[in-house]
Amino acid sequence: MNLLHSTIIGDSGRDLLILHGFLGMGDNWKTHAKGWAAMGYRVxxxxxxxHGRSFWSDKFSYKSMVEDLAHYCQVNEVKRPILLGHSMGGKTVMQYACTYPERVSTFIVADIAPKAYTSHHQLILNGLAALDFSQIKTRNQANEALSVYVKDENTRQFLLKNIYWETPEKLGLRININILKNASEVIGEGLDANAQSSVPCLFLKGGNSEYILNQDHLIIQHHFPNAEIKEIAAAGHWLHAEQPTIFFQQVNAWLNSGV
Incomplete structure:
Protein backbone atom coordinates (compact mmCIF):
# COMPACT_ATOMS: atom_id res chain seq x y z
CA MET A 1 0.00 0.00 0.00
CA ASN A 2 1.28 3.47 -0.89
CA LEU A 3 2.35 5.77 1.94
CA LEU A 4 1.25 9.39 2.14
CA HIS A 5 3.98 12.01 1.95
CA SER A 6 4.43 14.18 5.02
CA THR A 7 6.69 16.81 6.49
CA ILE A 8 7.18 16.31 10.24
CA ILE A 9 8.02 19.36 12.34
CA GLY A 10 9.03 18.77 15.95
CA ASP A 11 10.95 15.85 17.42
CA SER A 12 8.64 14.69 20.18
CA GLY A 13 5.40 15.33 22.04
CA ARG A 14 1.77 14.63 21.15
CA ASP A 15 1.24 13.89 17.49
CA LEU A 16 -0.83 16.48 15.63
CA LEU A 17 -1.77 15.46 12.09
CA ILE A 18 -2.95 18.20 9.72
CA LEU A 19 -4.95 17.45 6.57
CA HIS A 20 -5.29 20.16 3.93
CA GLY A 21 -8.29 21.05 1.79
CA PHE A 22 -9.10 20.30 -1.86
CA LEU A 23 -6.31 21.39 -4.23
CA GLY A 24 -4.10 22.24 -1.26
CA MET A 25 -1.08 20.57 0.32
CA GLY A 26 0.50 20.15 3.72
CA ASP A 27 2.97 22.98 3.11
CA ASN A 28 0.04 25.44 3.25
CA TRP A 29 0.11 24.88 7.02
CA LYS A 30 3.83 25.26 7.68
CA THR A 31 3.60 28.52 9.66
CA HIS A 32 1.01 27.11 12.06
CA ALA A 33 2.96 23.85 12.31
CA LYS A 34 6.11 25.66 13.44
CA GLY A 35 4.10 27.40 16.14
CA TRP A 36 2.67 24.13 17.47
CA ALA A 37 6.05 22.40 17.26
CA ALA A 38 7.50 25.20 19.40
CA MET A 39 4.82 24.40 21.97
CA GLY A 40 5.88 20.76 22.17
CA TYR A 41 3.77 18.99 19.55
CA ARG A 42 5.08 16.75 16.80
CA VAL A 43 3.25 18.09 13.76
CA HIS A 51 -2.23 16.15 -3.90
CA GLY A 52 1.17 17.64 -3.10
CA ARG A 53 3.99 15.10 -3.11
CA SER A 54 1.79 12.11 -2.33
CA PHE A 55 1.08 9.31 -4.77
CA TRP A 56 -1.42 9.51 -7.60
CA SER A 57 -4.28 7.05 -7.82
CA ASP A 58 -7.34 6.54 -10.01
CA LYS A 59 -9.27 5.85 -6.80
CA PHE A 60 -10.40 8.99 -5.04
CA SER A 61 -12.93 8.76 -2.21
CA TYR A 62 -13.17 9.62 1.45
CA LYS A 63 -13.05 5.91 2.26
CA SER A 64 -9.71 5.59 0.46
CA MET A 65 -8.37 8.73 2.17
CA VAL A 66 -9.39 7.34 5.57
CA GLU A 67 -7.50 4.11 4.86
CA ASP A 68 -4.49 6.15 3.67
CA LEU A 69 -4.47 7.91 7.03
CA ALA A 70 -4.82 4.65 8.96
CA HIS A 71 -1.88 3.19 7.04
CA TYR A 72 0.19 6.32 7.66
CA CYS A 73 -0.44 6.10 11.41
CA GLN A 74 0.43 2.40 11.47
CA VAL A 75 3.71 2.81 9.57
CA ASN A 76 4.76 5.85 11.63
CA GLU A 77 3.62 4.26 14.92
CA VAL A 78 1.30 7.17 15.63
CA LYS A 79 -1.20 6.22 18.33
CA ARG A 80 -4.31 8.27 19.17
CA PRO A 81 -3.18 11.52 17.54
CA ILE A 82 -4.85 14.90 17.43
CA LEU A 83 -6.35 15.41 13.96
CA LEU A 84 -6.95 18.78 12.32
CA GLY A 85 -8.57 19.06 8.91
CA HIS A 86 -9.68 21.95 6.73
CA SER A 87 -12.52 21.59 4.22
CA MET A 88 -11.87 18.30 2.36
CA GLY A 89 -9.33 17.43 5.06
CA GLY A 90 -12.03 18.06 7.64
CA LYS A 91 -14.29 15.56 5.90
CA THR A 92 -11.48 12.99 5.95
CA VAL A 93 -10.94 13.63 9.67
CA MET A 94 -14.66 13.25 10.43
CA GLN A 95 -14.87 9.98 8.52
CA TYR A 96 -11.73 8.70 10.24
CA ALA A 97 -13.13 9.51 13.69
CA CYS A 98 -16.34 7.63 12.84
CA THR A 99 -14.47 4.63 11.41
CA TYR A 100 -11.69 4.41 14.01
CA PRO A 101 -12.86 6.36 17.09
CA GLU A 102 -10.50 4.45 19.37
CA ARG A 103 -7.54 5.72 17.33
CA VAL A 104 -8.22 9.45 17.83
CA SER A 105 -7.75 11.50 21.01
CA THR A 106 -9.53 14.59 19.66
CA PHE A 107 -10.07 16.36 16.37
CA ILE A 108 -10.58 19.86 15.01
CA VAL A 109 -12.56 20.60 11.85
CA ALA A 110 -12.03 23.91 10.06
CA ASP A 111 -15.07 25.32 8.24
CA ILE A 112 -16.84 22.26 6.90
CA ALA A 113 -19.93 20.35 8.07
CA PRO A 114 -20.77 16.63 7.77
CA LYS A 115 -23.46 17.45 5.20
CA ALA A 116 -23.42 17.13 1.40
CA TYR A 117 -22.38 20.17 -0.65
CA THR A 118 -23.24 20.95 -4.25
CA SER A 119 -20.34 21.11 -6.70
CA HIS A 120 -18.79 24.57 -7.05
CA HIS A 121 -15.18 23.90 -8.04
CA GLN A 122 -15.72 23.05 -11.69
CA LEU A 123 -14.57 26.36 -13.21
CA ILE A 124 -11.35 26.20 -11.18
CA LEU A 125 -10.80 22.58 -12.21
CA ASN A 126 -11.43 23.42 -15.85
CA GLY A 127 -8.87 26.21 -15.62
CA LEU A 128 -6.21 23.97 -14.09
CA ALA A 129 -6.91 21.23 -16.64
CA ALA A 130 -6.54 23.76 -19.46
CA LEU A 131 -2.99 24.78 -18.47
CA ASP A 132 -0.76 23.74 -21.38
CA PHE A 133 2.78 23.40 -20.09
CA SER A 134 4.15 22.82 -23.56
CA GLN A 135 3.35 26.52 -24.07
CA ILE A 136 3.46 27.90 -20.52
CA LYS A 137 7.07 28.46 -19.49
CA THR A 138 6.77 30.73 -16.43
CA ARG A 139 4.56 31.11 -13.37
CA ASN A 140 3.44 34.51 -14.64
CA GLN A 141 2.22 32.90 -17.85
CA ALA A 142 0.38 30.27 -15.81
CA ASN A 143 -1.22 33.00 -13.70
CA GLU A 144 -2.35 34.82 -16.84
CA ALA A 145 -3.82 31.65 -18.36
CA LEU A 146 -5.64 30.77 -15.13
CA SER A 147 -7.07 34.30 -14.80
CA VAL A 148 -9.45 33.52 -17.68
CA TYR A 149 -11.17 31.01 -15.37
CA VAL A 150 -10.37 32.33 -11.88
CA LYS A 151 -10.79 36.07 -11.41
CA ASP A 152 -9.76 36.31 -7.75
CA GLU A 153 -6.03 36.92 -7.38
CA ASN A 154 -5.72 35.32 -3.93
CA THR A 155 -7.43 32.14 -5.14
CA ARG A 156 -5.11 31.99 -8.15
CA GLN A 157 -2.02 32.38 -5.98
CA PHE A 158 -3.22 29.52 -3.78
CA LEU A 159 -3.80 27.31 -6.83
CA LEU A 160 -0.46 28.24 -8.40
CA LYS A 161 1.35 26.72 -5.41
CA ASN A 162 0.60 23.41 -7.16
CA ILE A 163 2.93 24.34 -10.02
CA TYR A 164 6.50 23.06 -9.85
CA TRP A 165 9.44 22.34 -12.13
CA GLU A 166 9.10 18.75 -13.37
CA THR A 167 12.46 19.21 -15.08
CA PRO A 168 14.75 22.27 -15.26
CA GLU A 169 12.91 23.24 -18.45
CA LYS A 170 9.30 22.11 -17.89
CA LEU A 171 6.62 23.17 -15.43
CA GLY A 172 3.90 20.78 -14.25
CA LEU A 173 1.14 20.30 -11.66
CA ARG A 174 1.65 18.39 -8.42
CA ILE A 175 -2.06 17.57 -8.26
CA ASN A 176 -3.49 14.75 -10.36
CA ILE A 177 -5.79 17.04 -12.32
CA ASN A 178 -7.02 14.28 -14.64
CA ILE A 179 -8.64 12.56 -11.66
CA LEU A 180 -9.52 15.62 -9.58
CA LYS A 181 -11.27 17.44 -12.44
CA ASN A 182 -14.04 14.84 -12.15
CA ALA A 183 -14.05 14.70 -8.35
CA SER A 184 -16.38 17.57 -7.44
CA GLU A 185 -19.23 15.25 -6.44
CA VAL A 186 -16.90 13.09 -4.34
CA ILE A 187 -15.58 16.14 -2.50
CA GLY A 188 -19.11 17.28 -1.69
CA GLU A 189 -20.32 13.98 -0.23
CA GLY A 190 -21.76 14.03 3.27
CA LEU A 191 -21.30 11.48 6.02
CA ASP A 192 -23.58 8.46 6.11
CA ALA A 193 -26.67 9.19 8.19
CA ASN A 194 -25.68 6.55 10.77
CA ALA A 195 -22.03 7.61 11.10
CA GLN A 196 -21.26 8.78 14.63
CA SER A 197 -18.33 9.35 16.94
CA SER A 198 -18.25 10.36 20.59
CA VAL A 199 -14.66 11.61 20.32
CA PRO A 200 -14.48 15.18 21.71
CA CYS A 201 -14.08 17.62 18.84
CA LEU A 202 -14.06 21.29 17.90
CA PHE A 203 -15.67 22.78 14.79
CA LEU A 204 -14.37 26.23 13.84
CA LYS A 205 -16.41 28.23 11.33
CA GLY A 206 -15.58 31.45 9.55
CA GLY A 207 -18.00 34.24 10.43
CA ASN A 208 -18.17 35.32 6.78
CA SER A 209 -18.30 31.78 5.42
CA GLU A 210 -21.44 29.93 4.36
CA TYR A 211 -19.93 26.45 4.69
CA ILE A 212 -21.36 25.97 8.20
CA LEU A 213 -24.79 27.55 8.65
CA ASN A 214 -26.70 27.87 11.92
CA GLN A 215 -29.00 25.02 10.90
CA ASP A 216 -25.95 22.80 10.37
CA HIS A 217 -25.28 22.75 14.12
CA LEU A 218 -27.93 20.04 14.51
CA ILE A 219 -26.32 17.73 11.97
CA ILE A 220 -22.92 18.27 13.58
CA GLN A 221 -24.36 17.35 16.99
CA HIS A 222 -26.13 14.32 15.47
CA HIS A 223 -22.88 12.85 14.18
CA PHE A 224 -20.63 14.19 16.95
CA PRO A 225 -22.50 14.60 20.26
CA ASN A 226 -19.33 15.81 22.02
CA ALA A 227 -18.67 18.60 19.51
CA GLU A 228 -18.18 22.25 20.34
CA ILE A 229 -18.80 24.81 17.60
CA LYS A 230 -17.07 28.18 17.63
CA GLU A 231 -17.03 31.06 15.17
CA ILE A 232 -14.06 33.17 14.11
CA ALA A 233 -15.26 36.65 13.19
CA ALA A 234 -14.12 38.47 10.04
CA ALA A 235 -12.98 35.23 8.41
CA GLY A 236 -14.19 33.32 5.38
CA HIS A 237 -13.59 29.71 4.39
CA TRP A 238 -9.80 30.20 4.67
CA LEU A 239 -10.15 31.16 8.34
CA HIS A 240 -6.68 29.87 9.28
CA ALA A 241 -5.10 32.18 6.67
CA GLU A 242 -7.40 35.18 7.14
CA GLN A 243 -7.30 35.21 10.95
CA PRO A 244 -4.19 33.12 11.73
CA THR A 245 -3.60 34.40 15.26
CA ILE A 246 -7.19 33.88 16.42
CA PHE A 247 -7.35 30.47 14.72
CA PHE A 248 -4.11 29.43 16.44
CA GLN A 249 -5.41 30.64 19.81
CA GLN A 250 -8.75 28.83 19.43
CA VAL A 251 -7.05 25.53 18.62
CA ASN A 252 -4.65 25.97 21.54
CA ALA A 253 -7.49 26.72 23.94
CA TRP A 254 -9.21 23.52 22.86
CA LEU A 255 -6.06 21.41 23.19
CA ASN A 256 -5.35 22.91 26.61
CA SER A 257 -8.88 22.13 27.85
CA GLY A 258 -7.93 18.57 28.77
CA VAL A 259 -9.01 16.72 25.63
Whole structure:
Protein backbone atom coordinates (compact mmCIF):
# COMPACT_ATOMS: atom_id res chain seq x y z
CA MET A 1 0.00 0.00 0.00
CA ASN A 2 1.28 3.47 -0.89
CA LEU A 3 2.35 5.77 1.94
CA LEU A 4 1.25 9.39 2.14
CA HIS A 5 3.98 12.01 1.95
CA SER A 6 4.43 14.18 5.02
CA THR A 7 6.69 16.81 6.49
CA ILE A 8 7.18 16.31 10.24
CA ILE A 9 8.02 19.36 12.34
CA GLY A 10 9.03 18.77 15.95
CA ASP A 11 10.95 15.85 17.42
CA SER A 12 8.64 14.69 20.18
CA GLY A 13 5.40 15.33 22.04
CA ARG A 14 1.77 14.63 21.15
CA ASP A 15 1.24 13.89 17.49
CA LEU A 16 -0.83 16.48 15.63
CA LEU A 17 -1.77 15.46 12.09
CA ILE A 18 -2.95 18.20 9.72
CA LEU A 19 -4.95 17.45 6.57
CA HIS A 20 -5.29 20.16 3.93
CA GLY A 21 -8.29 21.05 1.79
CA PHE A 22 -9.10 20.30 -1.86
CA LEU A 23 -6.31 21.39 -4.23
CA GLY A 24 -4.10 22.24 -1.26
CA MET A 25 -1.08 20.57 0.32
CA GLY A 26 0.50 20.15 3.72
CA ASP A 27 2.97 22.98 3.11
CA ASN A 28 0.04 25.44 3.25
CA TRP A 29 0.11 24.88 7.02
CA LYS A 30 3.83 25.26 7.68
CA THR A 31 3.60 28.52 9.66
CA HIS A 32 1.01 27.11 12.06
CA ALA A 33 2.96 23.85 12.31
CA LYS A 34 6.11 25.66 13.44
CA GLY A 35 4.10 27.40 16.14
CA TRP A 36 2.67 24.13 17.47
CA ALA A 37 6.05 22.40 17.26
CA ALA A 38 7.50 25.20 19.40
CA MET A 39 4.82 24.40 21.97
CA GLY A 40 5.88 20.76 22.17
CA TYR A 41 3.77 18.99 19.55
CA ARG A 42 5.08 16.75 16.80
CA VAL A 43 3.25 18.09 13.76
CA UNK A 44 2.68 16.01 10.62
CA UNK A 45 1.86 18.04 7.50
CA UNK A 46 0.24 15.38 5.33
CA UNK A 47 -0.40 15.48 1.59
CA UNK A 48 -3.55 13.52 0.76
CA UNK A 49 -3.63 11.25 -2.29
CA UNK A 50 -3.49 13.01 -5.67
CA HIS A 51 -2.23 16.15 -3.90
CA GLY A 52 1.17 17.64 -3.10
CA ARG A 53 3.99 15.10 -3.11
CA SER A 54 1.79 12.11 -2.33
CA PHE A 55 1.08 9.31 -4.77
CA TRP A 56 -1.42 9.51 -7.60
CA SER A 57 -4.28 7.05 -7.82
CA ASP A 58 -7.34 6.54 -10.01
CA LYS A 59 -9.27 5.85 -6.80
CA PHE A 60 -10.40 8.99 -5.04
CA SER A 61 -12.93 8.76 -2.21
CA TYR A 62 -13.17 9.62 1.45
CA LYS A 63 -13.05 5.91 2.26
CA SER A 64 -9.71 5.59 0.46
CA MET A 65 -8.37 8.73 2.17
CA VAL A 66 -9.39 7.34 5.57
CA GLU A 67 -7.50 4.11 4.86
CA ASP A 68 -4.49 6.15 3.67
CA LEU A 69 -4.47 7.91 7.03
CA ALA A 70 -4.82 4.65 8.96
CA HIS A 71 -1.88 3.19 7.04
CA TYR A 72 0.19 6.32 7.66
CA CYS A 73 -0.44 6.10 11.41
CA GLN A 74 0.43 2.40 11.47
CA VAL A 75 3.71 2.81 9.57
CA ASN A 76 4.76 5.85 11.63
CA GLU A 77 3.62 4.26 14.92
CA VAL A 78 1.30 7.17 15.63
CA LYS A 79 -1.20 6.22 18.33
CA ARG A 80 -4.31 8.27 19.17
CA PRO A 81 -3.18 11.52 17.54
CA ILE A 82 -4.85 14.90 17.43
CA LEU A 83 -6.35 15.41 13.96
CA LEU A 84 -6.95 18.78 12.32
CA GLY A 85 -8.57 19.06 8.91
CA HIS A 86 -9.68 21.95 6.73
CA SER A 87 -12.52 21.59 4.22
CA MET A 88 -11.87 18.30 2.36
CA GLY A 89 -9.33 17.43 5.06
CA GLY A 90 -12.03 18.06 7.64
CA LYS A 91 -14.29 15.56 5.90
CA THR A 92 -11.48 12.99 5.95
CA VAL A 93 -10.94 13.63 9.67
CA MET A 94 -14.66 13.25 10.43
CA GLN A 95 -14.87 9.98 8.52
CA TYR A 96 -11.73 8.70 10.24
CA ALA A 97 -13.13 9.51 13.69
CA CYS A 98 -16.34 7.63 12.84
CA THR A 99 -14.47 4.63 11.41
CA TYR A 100 -11.69 4.41 14.01
CA PRO A 101 -12.86 6.36 17.09
CA GLU A 102 -10.50 4.45 19.37
CA ARG A 103 -7.54 5.72 17.33
CA VAL A 104 -8.22 9.45 17.83
CA SER A 105 -7.75 11.50 21.01
CA THR A 106 -9.53 14.59 19.66
CA PHE A 107 -10.07 16.36 16.37
CA ILE A 108 -10.58 19.86 15.01
CA VAL A 109 -12.56 20.60 11.85
CA ALA A 110 -12.03 23.91 10.06
CA ASP A 111 -15.07 25.32 8.24
CA ILE A 112 -16.84 22.26 6.90
CA ALA A 113 -19.93 20.35 8.07
CA PRO A 114 -20.77 16.63 7.77
CA LYS A 115 -23.46 17.45 5.20
CA ALA A 116 -23.42 17.13 1.40
CA TYR A 117 -22.38 20.17 -0.65
CA THR A 118 -23.24 20.95 -4.25
CA SER A 119 -20.34 21.11 -6.70
CA HIS A 120 -18.79 24.57 -7.05
CA HIS A 121 -15.18 23.90 -8.04
CA GLN A 122 -15.72 23.05 -11.69
CA LEU A 123 -14.57 26.36 -13.21
CA ILE A 124 -11.35 26.20 -11.18
CA LEU A 125 -10.80 22.58 -12.21
CA ASN A 126 -11.43 23.42 -15.85
CA GLY A 127 -8.87 26.21 -15.62
CA LEU A 128 -6.21 23.97 -14.09
CA ALA A 129 -6.91 21.23 -16.64
CA ALA A 130 -6.54 23.76 -19.46
CA LEU A 131 -2.99 24.78 -18.47
CA ASP A 132 -0.76 23.74 -21.38
CA PHE A 133 2.78 23.40 -20.09
CA SER A 134 4.15 22.82 -23.56
CA GLN A 135 3.35 26.52 -24.07
CA ILE A 136 3.46 27.90 -20.52
CA LYS A 137 7.07 28.46 -19.49
CA THR A 138 6.77 30.73 -16.43
CA ARG A 139 4.56 31.11 -13.37
CA ASN A 140 3.44 34.51 -14.64
CA GLN A 141 2.22 32.90 -17.85
CA ALA A 142 0.38 30.27 -15.81
CA ASN A 143 -1.22 33.00 -13.70
CA GLU A 144 -2.35 34.82 -16.84
CA ALA A 145 -3.82 31.65 -18.36
CA LEU A 146 -5.64 30.77 -15.13
CA SER A 147 -7.07 34.30 -14.80
CA VAL A 148 -9.45 33.52 -17.68
CA TYR A 149 -11.17 31.01 -15.37
CA VAL A 150 -10.37 32.33 -11.88
CA LYS A 151 -10.79 36.07 -11.41
CA ASP A 152 -9.76 36.31 -7.75
CA GLU A 153 -6.03 36.92 -7.38
CA ASN A 154 -5.72 35.32 -3.93
CA THR A 155 -7.43 32.14 -5.14
CA ARG A 156 -5.11 31.99 -8.15
CA GLN A 157 -2.02 32.38 -5.98
CA PHE A 158 -3.22 29.52 -3.78
CA LEU A 159 -3.80 27.31 -6.83
CA LEU A 160 -0.46 28.24 -8.40
CA LYS A 161 1.35 26.72 -5.41
CA ASN A 162 0.60 23.41 -7.16
CA ILE A 163 2.93 24.34 -10.02
CA TYR A 164 6.50 23.06 -9.85
CA TRP A 165 9.44 22.34 -12.13
CA GLU A 166 9.10 18.75 -13.37
CA THR A 167 12.46 19.21 -15.08
CA PRO A 168 14.75 22.27 -15.26
CA GLU A 169 12.91 23.24 -18.45
CA LYS A 170 9.30 22.11 -17.89
CA LEU A 171 6.62 23.17 -15.43
CA GLY A 172 3.90 20.78 -14.25
CA LEU A 173 1.14 20.30 -11.66
CA ARG A 174 1.65 18.39 -8.42
CA ILE A 175 -2.06 17.57 -8.26
CA ASN A 176 -3.49 14.75 -10.36
CA ILE A 177 -5.79 17.04 -12.32
CA ASN A 178 -7.02 14.28 -14.64
CA ILE A 179 -8.64 12.56 -11.66
CA LEU A 180 -9.52 15.62 -9.58
CA LYS A 181 -11.27 17.44 -12.44
CA ASN A 182 -14.04 14.84 -12.15
CA ALA A 183 -14.05 14.70 -8.35
CA SER A 184 -16.38 17.57 -7.44
CA GLU A 185 -19.23 15.25 -6.44
CA VAL A 186 -16.90 13.09 -4.34
CA ILE A 187 -15.58 16.14 -2.50
CA GLY A 188 -19.11 17.28 -1.69
CA GLU A 189 -20.32 13.98 -0.23
CA GLY A 190 -21.76 14.03 3.27
CA LEU A 191 -21.30 11.48 6.02
CA ASP A 192 -23.58 8.46 6.11
CA ALA A 193 -26.67 9.19 8.19
CA ASN A 194 -25.68 6.55 10.77
CA ALA A 195 -22.03 7.61 11.10
CA GLN A 196 -21.26 8.78 14.63
CA SER A 197 -18.33 9.35 16.94
CA SER A 198 -18.25 10.36 20.59
CA VAL A 199 -14.66 11.61 20.32
CA PRO A 200 -14.48 15.18 21.71
CA CYS A 201 -14.08 17.62 18.84
CA LEU A 202 -14.06 21.29 17.90
CA PHE A 203 -15.67 22.78 14.79
CA LEU A 204 -14.37 26.23 13.84
CA LYS A 205 -16.41 28.23 11.33
CA GLY A 206 -15.58 31.45 9.55
CA GLY A 207 -18.00 34.24 10.43
CA ASN A 208 -18.17 35.32 6.78
CA SER A 209 -18.30 31.78 5.42
CA GLU A 210 -21.44 29.93 4.36
CA TYR A 211 -19.93 26.45 4.69
CA ILE A 212 -21.36 25.97 8.20
CA LEU A 213 -24.79 27.55 8.65
CA ASN A 214 -26.70 27.87 11.92
CA GLN A 215 -29.00 25.02 10.90
CA ASP A 216 -25.95 22.80 10.37
CA HIS A 217 -25.28 22.75 14.12
CA LEU A 218 -27.93 20.04 14.51
CA ILE A 219 -26.32 17.73 11.97
CA ILE A 220 -22.92 18.27 13.58
CA GLN A 221 -24.36 17.35 16.99
CA HIS A 222 -26.13 14.32 15.47
CA HIS A 223 -22.88 12.85 14.18
CA PHE A 224 -20.63 14.19 16.95
CA PRO A 225 -22.50 14.60 20.26
CA ASN A 226 -19.33 15.81 22.02
CA ALA A 227 -18.67 18.60 19.51
CA GLU A 228 -18.18 22.25 20.34
CA ILE A 229 -18.80 24.81 17.60
CA LYS A 230 -17.07 28.18 17.63
CA GLU A 231 -17.03 31.06 15.17
CA ILE A 232 -14.06 33.17 14.11
CA ALA A 233 -15.26 36.65 13.19
CA ALA A 234 -14.12 38.47 10.04
CA ALA A 235 -12.98 35.23 8.41
CA GLY A 236 -14.19 33.32 5.38
CA HIS A 237 -13.59 29.71 4.39
CA TRP A 238 -9.80 30.20 4.67
CA LEU A 239 -10.15 31.16 8.34
CA HIS A 240 -6.68 29.87 9.28
CA ALA A 241 -5.10 32.18 6.67
CA GLU A 242 -7.40 35.18 7.14
CA GLN A 243 -7.30 35.21 10.95
CA PRO A 244 -4.19 33.12 11.73
CA THR A 245 -3.60 34.40 15.26
CA ILE A 246 -7.19 33.88 16.42
CA PHE A 247 -7.35 30.47 14.72
CA PHE A 248 -4.11 29.43 16.44
CA GLN A 249 -5.41 30.64 19.81
CA GLN A 250 -8.75 28.83 19.43
CA VAL A 251 -7.05 25.53 18.62
CA ASN A 252 -4.65 25.97 21.54
CA ALA A 253 -7.49 26.72 23.94
CA TRP A 254 -9.21 23.52 22.86
CA LEU A 255 -6.06 21.41 23.19
CA ASN A 256 -5.35 22.91 26.61
CA SER A 257 -8.88 22.13 27.85
CA GLY A 258 -7.93 18.57 28.77
CA VAL A 259 -9.01 16.72 25.63
Missing amino acids: HLIDQRN
